[in-house]
Amino acid sequence: MSLYDDAVLVLKEYEDQEELRQAYLDHLATHPDGMWKACHAGHVTASALVIDPERGQVLLTLHKKLRMWLQMGGHCESADTSLAAAALREATEESGIPGLTLLLGGPVRLDRHPIPPPCHCHFDVQYAALAPSGAVETISDESLDVRWFAYDEVADVADESVVRLLEATRARL
Numbered sequence: 059m060s061l062y063d064d065a066v067l068v069l070k071e072y073e074d075q076e077e078l079r080q081a082y083l084d085h086l087a088t089h090p091d092g093m094w095k096a097c098h099a100g101h102v103t104a105s106a107l108v109i110d111p112e113r114g115q116v117l118l119t120l121h122k123k124l125r126m127w128l129q130m131g132g133h134c135e136s137a138d139t140s141l142a143a144a145a146l147r148e149a150t151e152e153s154g155i156p157g158l159t160l161l162l163g164g165p166v167r168l169d170r171h172p173i174p175p176p177c178h179c180h181f182d183v184q185y186a187a188l189a190p191s192g193a194v195e196t197i198s199d200e201s202l203d204v205r206w207f208a209y210d211e212v213a214d215v216a217d218e219s220v221v222r223l224l225e226a227t228r229a230r231l
Contacts, residue, residue: 062086062093064140065102068164068183078168082181092181095133100170100179104144105131106160106187107223108153110206111231116224117195118216119152120203127207127216129223131182132200141165145185153189153204154196161186166226169219186227 059067069082082102091097107129108117118127130152131145138144142160149158167184195204209228213221 059140061134061138061140061144062090065093065183068141072165072168075168078170081170082168082183085181093134095177098177100177100181101133102141102181102183103131103133104138104141104148104183104185105129106145106149106158106185107166107220107227108149108155108158108187108189109161109224109227109231110189110193112191113206114209115206116209116212117153117155117189117204117206118212118220119198119201120205122200122202125202127205127220129184129220130187131184141183142185145183146187149185149187152198152200153193154198155189155193157190157193158187159190161188161227161230163230166230167223169223171219184223186223186230 072079086092089097093102121128130149132148134144165183166186169182173180197204212224
C-alpha cells in the first residue's frame with residue numbers, strides 16, 4: 059500500500075472532526091501529490107505529541123524556524139510506509155528518544171494550519187507517542203531546544219493547537 063493510500067484509509071477511518079477530515083480527503087482527491095512537500099497547494103504532514111503519563115509531562119520542541127514550542131513532527135518522506143510510521147519517525151528523530159510507541163487508536167487530532175510560501179498549508183495528522191520509562195531526550199538539528207512540560211504548563215508556552223492535542227491525548231489515555 060502506498061503512503062497516499064494509507065493516508066486516505068486512515069482519514070476515512072478517523073471518526074472525529076468530520077468537516078476537517080473531509081477537507082483532508084478532498085485535498086488528497088484533488089492533489090495526488092498532496093503527501094509531499096513539493097505540493098504547494100498544501101500537503102499532509104505527520105506529528106506526534108511525546109507524552110510521559112507516569113510523570114504527567116509532555117516533551118515539546120522549540121522549533122528552529124518558527125520559534126514556537128510544538129509537538130514533534132514534519133514532512134512525510136518516501137521511505138515512510140504509513141502516516142503512523144512517519145509520525146513515529148519524526149518523534150524519534152526530533153526527541154532523540156528510542157523506544158517511543160504510538161498510542162493505540164490511530165490519530166488523536168487533525169490540525170490544518172497556514173505556512174509561509176511557497177507552500178500554503180499543512181494538513182497535519184496528529185498522533186501521541188508514549189515515552190518509555192526513564193526516557194532521556196536530545197536536541198536535534200531541527201530544534202533550538204526540547205523540554206518536558208507538566209500538563210498544566212503547556213498552555214503557558216504553546217499555542218492552542220498543542221493544547222487541544224494534549225487535551226485529546228489525555229482523553230484517549
